[in-house]
Amino acid sequence: MIEQSRLWDDQAAAEYDTPGEGMFAPEVLEPTVAVLRDLAAGGPALEFAIGTGRVAIPLRAAGVEVTGIELSEPMIARLREKADAERIPVVAGDMTTARAGEGFALVYLVFNTIANLLTQAEQVECFRSAARHLAPGGCFVIELAVPDLRSLAPGHGGTVEVSQPGYLLVDTYDTLRQQLVSHHLRFDPTVDGARGARIDRTPQRYIWPSELDLMAQLAGFALEDRWAGWDRSEFTADSRSHVSVYRLPTLSG
Structure with a gap:
């Protein structure tokens, strides 16, 4: 993870935001926030690799309590220019090991960021970290490209x-x-x-969808939904990306 922390330095943080364009465009962010708000179902959410708050800030504005975990101090500093720690708390650390509490209704990891973990073992630990943070019945959402x-x-x-x-x-x-x-x-x-x-x-x-599903099973999740994008369109053999929703079991009576 040292290499990744060096990648997301002051220059990367300063150049990351592109307001109104690219991944900050309303047509990208609005459906993302809508899906995450629905999946949170009134509960609190945790974003792994929260970055500069691209998703967290509009999700918080939509009424969802959001906490973050972020490895890059410069990215956190950029987020702090837009939202203070009371509005969006952030734990500085590695999303595979850092602790931000428990009982979350939703954990999410967007824009291919799980691929920044460079070994299969780290990626499995990411799922286990999500499971530790979630309440029973909570869900973990991953947005990821399909290897081309x-x-x-x-x-x-x-x-x-x-x-x-x-x-x-x-x-x-x-x-x-x-x-x-x-x-x-x-x-x-x-x-x-x-x-x-x-x-x-x-x-x-990179991770194939079937491998991602196995990682989820190792951490106690089951696949609930998979779409080609945040518009909930059908995932097919020709889809270039997917949004996958994994859910923990609820407590048995």
Whole structure:
């Protein structure tokens, strides 16, 4: 986890928010908040890797009490510019081991962030951490991309995911270890040559939906729903991402 904490540094925190655009666009956030509010069902929620509060702040505004766990101190500092500790409490630490209380109705982990845990063992511990924080009958929601290995040409270990003026995203794969590295190349498109370009790399461990379900079972969860997105559309073999809802059993009488 040391490597991840270094990735989410002051520069990453300063550049993370894109108000009204990208993952901060209303058409992205509004259905996300609506689903999470419904699943919380009036109870408190815990966000793993709360970041700068992209989801937590509008969810709190929708009436849900939200607590967070976050590894990056710069990301917490950016969140604190928008919401104080009384409104959204945050525990600084690793989401696999940090404790933020218990009895939550909902734990959620969005935007592929479970893939930031780079081993299968850490990802399983993330599920167990969610189970420790939840009340009986509570649910754990994960938003995650489906590995796009079908796009890999024979003999090639990478794909160009985005190509636009000033920005290039290349994903490289190690299929034996289920490792993916996203390479973000940013440059001034008006300048010829490579000078002035900046590259950031984000390592991930990708997870197949069936493997994610097994991790859930190891922590005592059962799959309740799986959608292709926050609009609750049908998940199919062609879906590029999924929102999966796992639930703990209720206490027996």
